Amino acid sequence: MKSMRVCDNAEICGGCFYQGTSYEEELKTKEETLHALFEPVVRSNAYTFEPIVPSPVSEGYRNKMEFSFGDCRMGGELTLGLHQKRSFFNIIDADVCQLTHPDAGVIVQATRAYFAELDITYLHKKTREGYLRHLLYRRAVKTGEILVDLVTSTNWASAKRVPASEELIAERQKGLDEWFERRYSPKAQQKHTRPTADRFVRVQPELSEEEVLAGWRDRLLQLKAEGKIEGTFAGILHTKNDTLADIVEDQGTEVLYGERFFYEEILGLRFRITPFSFFQTNSLGAEKLYTKVREYAGFTELQAAQQAAVNAGDAGADTAQKGVDAGQPGPADPARASVKKPVIYDLYSGTGTITQLMSSVASMAVGVEIVPEAVAAAHENAKLNGIENCDFIAGDVLKVIEEGGRLIREDGSYEDAPRPDMIILDPPRDGIHAKALAKIIDYGVDRLIYVACKPKSLARDLVPLQDAGYEVEKLCPVDMFPRTNNCECICLLKRRNA
Numbered sequence: 001m002k003s004m005r006v007c008d009n010a011e012i013c014g015g016c017f018y019q020g021t022s023y024e025e026e027l028k029t030k031e032e033t034l035h036a037l038f039e040p041v042v043r044s045n046a047y048t049f050e051p052i053v054p055s056p057v058s059e060g061y062r063n064k065m066e067f068s069f070g071d072c073r074m075g076g077e078l079t080l081g082l083h084q085k086r087s088f089f090n091i092i093d094a095d096v097c098q099l100t101h102p103d104a105g106v107i108v109q110a111t112r113a114y115f116a117e118l119d120i121t122y123l124h125k126k127t128r129e130g131y132l133r134h135l136l137y138r139r140a141v142k143t144g145e146i147l148v149d150l151v152t153s154t155n156w157a158s159a160k161r162v163p164a165s166e167e168l169i170a171e172r173q174k175g176l177d178e179w180f181e182r183r184y185s186p187k188a189q190q191k192h193t194r195p196t197a198d199r200f201v202r203v204q205p206e207l208s209e210e211e212v213l214a215g216w217r218d219r220l221l222q223l224k225a226e227g228k229i230e231g232t233f234a235g236i237l238h239t240k241n242d243t244l245a246d247i248v249e250d251q252g253t254e255v256l257y258g259e260r261f262f263y264e265e266i267l268g269l270r271f272r273i274t275p276f277s278f279f280q281t282n283s284l285g286a287e288k289l290y291t292k293v294r295e296y297a298g299f300t301e302l303q304a305a306q307q308a309a310v311n312a313g314d315a316g317a318d319t320a321q322k323g324v325d326a327g328q329p330g331p332a333d334p335a336r337a338s339v340k341k342p343v344i345y346d347l348y349s350g351t352g353t354i355t356q357l358m359s360s361v362a363s364m365a366v367g368v369e370i371v372p373e374a375v376a377a378a379h380e381n382a383k384l385n386g387i388e389n390c391d392f393i394a395g396d397v398l399k400v401i402e403e404g405g406r407l408i409r410e411d412g413s414y415e416d417a418p419r420p421d422m423i424i425l426d427p428p429r430d431g432i433h434a435k436a437l438a439k440i441i442d443y444g445v446d447r448l449i450y451v452a453c454k455p456k457s458l459a460r461d462l463v464p465l466q467d468a469g470y471e472v473e474k475l476c477p478v479d480m481f482p483r484t485n486n487c488e489c490i491c492l493l494k495r496r497n498a
Contacts, residue, residue: 018484030477031051034475034477038475042462044472050475051476054482055285055288055479059483063138063139063141063282064136065100068082068133068246069115071090072084072090072091072092072093077116078112079112081108093108106228107135111216115132115216118205121202129202131153131156134151140283143262144231145233147260147262151239152238159204159212160205161202162202164198172197172198176195217256234258235258236257237260238256239252250275266286269353272380276373277351277374279351279353282481286353288478290353292478292490293358293451296474303360306341341362342421344422346366346368349378352382354367354451355378355390356378359390364389364418370395378392397433397436401436419443423440423448427452431452431458438464445495448493448494452489454486462493470495473492
């Protein structure tokens, strides 16, 4: 397998760690690192550390990217890309990023060029003047459908950058010099960089906001018409965001073209994806991850046993009916053989992907997630997939789970859900709160599956789990983030003497 080409931004971006290294060597390093992490923690001498599961693709795998507008030096040209390594302000262009499909680079380049031509500027973090904030890009792997969302402030009155007069620049510099000399002693001034005055002012563009956005939309659609991108635009959107934090927050979204969503398929189920949906960024890798989760949960065995029970029941019914037809006594509708379907809890369930993927072998699958938007998407996707035995609860796992096993909704009412037979955990990077973990342990289920996006958090949480009588049976790294230092890990724990 070929080595990853060294990116033009390799020295300043820091996003990719294994540039110039073959994927085989990267996987070997990750596997060895994780084995060294867990070996001192796992107490069982009989557990299996399984070989790392590689991503089906090691480049162009990210189905979502959040690009930022800015510049790479004060007063420089407009940039659109990623944060420079160890810098809060500097943004470097990311047309050549190898972690996304090449369509992303084409769209980023066209967007940056369009707004640069009009001198539309980015939102300055200090002055809060300016307009452009982020560009969200999502692409469905199975269909090639693309969602693009331009995130801006509502500051259209200061959206354009024009040169300031020399008088204004001099006045600004004088104020900065006075501040600098008050702030530092003559000796300390030698160790600090004297600030430079901003050489621009922000004004309202001649064109209206609607005209500029329509022009951007048309520029993107032209890319497809000219055959410059492979995918097809499902939607081109504009989101307003005036939050002070440097994050993307939906404070109102309008559709400039198409729809505000597309559909992605994972292991036969369809999921509706919006710009803000919580979804694995590596769709093909997610199928590998969820297949391993199903394996650890005994999905195939449960499926086979339940089908065998159905077949046995059907055969018994046929035999009894033949006896009745021949005039022999016997029940026309004999009791069917049955296998108990487990109740499965999917805690920290996100948009309920695992919940739904396990639902076909469960009597009931319950997902608990703290983000209300993700829960709403889970309900929507379950309905889309025709799944009726899933229940999703919005709330913090720590607060939803009550001692003794009852589930509490956010409004304080109780959820009428049976106790679980199996629990699947997929917590955020920091792992599980100690008090929540204690409540999870209190259920006493025979089987726990822990999906960790940060293996160090799993290593920490294994200590109280093992103290409580759980043994690690299997551990498997799954590489969801090729070329980076991140790697997911799945752990199967079984209760001792279960």
